[in-house]
Amino acid sequence: MNQIKRFYSLGPPRSAKPSLADNVVYGTVEWYDKYQDAELEKVRYEQIKCSLDPRHDRRRRIGNLRLILPTSHIGDFIWTIYSECIVSDRVLNLFKDSGFSGFEARTSEIVRVRRLPKNERDTIPRIWELVTTGTAGDASPESGIRLLYRCPVCDYTRYSSFQEGIIVDAQQWDGTDFFTVKGYPSFTLIAERVKDLIVDHRLTNCAIIKATDLRWGKLPRPEEHPENFIPAEEGRPKTTCQLRTST
Ligand SMILES: [Zn+2]
Numbered sequence: 001m002n003q004i005k006r007f008y009s010l011g012p013p014r015s016a017k018p019s020l021a022d023n024v025v026y027g028t029v030e031w032y033d034k035y036q037d038a039e040l041e042k043v044r045y046e047q048i049k050c051s052l053d054p055r056h057d058r059r060r061r062i063g064n065l066r067l068i069l070p071t072s073h074i075g076d077f078i079w080t081i082y083s084e085c086i087v088s089d090r091v092l093n094l095f096k097d098s099g100f101s102g103f104e105a106r107t108s109e110i111v112r113v114r115r116l117p118k119n120e121r122d123t124i125p126r127i128w129e130l131v132t133t134g135t136a137g138d139a140s141p142e143s144g145i146r147l148l149y150r151c152p153v154c155d156y157t158r159y160s161s162f163q164e165g166i167i168v169d170a171q172q173w174d175g176t177d178f179f180t181v182k183g184y185p186s187f188t189l190i191a192e193r194v195k196d197l198i199v200d201h202r203l204t205n206c207a208i209i210k211a212t213d214l215r216w217g218k219l220p221r222p223e224e225h226p227e228n229f230i231p232a233e234e235g236r237p238k239t240t241c242q243l244r245t246s247t
Helices: 030-035 089-097 118-123 192-200
Strands: 007-011 046-049 058-062 068-071 078-081 085-088 103-113 127-132 146-148 157-159 179-180 187-191 207-210
Touching: 007 192, 085 089, 089 127, 089 192, 103 207, 127 179, 187 192, 192 207
Parallel strands: 068 103
Antiparallel strands: 007 187, 007 207, 046 058, 078 085, 085 127, 103 127, 146 157, 179 187
């Protein structure tokens, strides 16, 4: 048998809600109340338009993050509503000094901290967006994650929900410390040594969950509603029988 590798999800404290995680290895959902999601200011996007189905239209951020923090608390991690991961200078240096791989640090800026006393403004740290670049390819089919649809025109993809958390296929993992699986780019996955470092340093405002303990929560499952993203004219099986309704 192969050596068992443990993989974890590194996410915002709100991902530690009981409906979204069976167990929480580190962090607390209470940090979500204390720090809250950062707001974005003047972010630039490029639009991606689909000529086949306007429901595939989407946008991709091209500018750097400029953040407004909603509370006067500044944690070691900062998260946006889209689960973009931002770290302070100190945390970035911890990661670099540990030789961690699988990420790029993008320039970001805190432009304002609400309710921060004037005399504490010089405590605002330099921050960096941590962009995950490592990959573990396709998640193991046992997780329930599979490609449901790829648009031939705009490359829009939808993957099915996970049933048993995200099960990483160690054969496809590139060995990086920060990585994602296909279909779930906003779920930052980390190797055990990253988890250990975060726990050892008691870094604040994050949640670490075993990847297999992630739970889907109350969101609709895409595989149950293919009509929401597959164009009708693409040969999707038409309803072949009508439900009889009694009058
Ligand atoms: Zn499309």
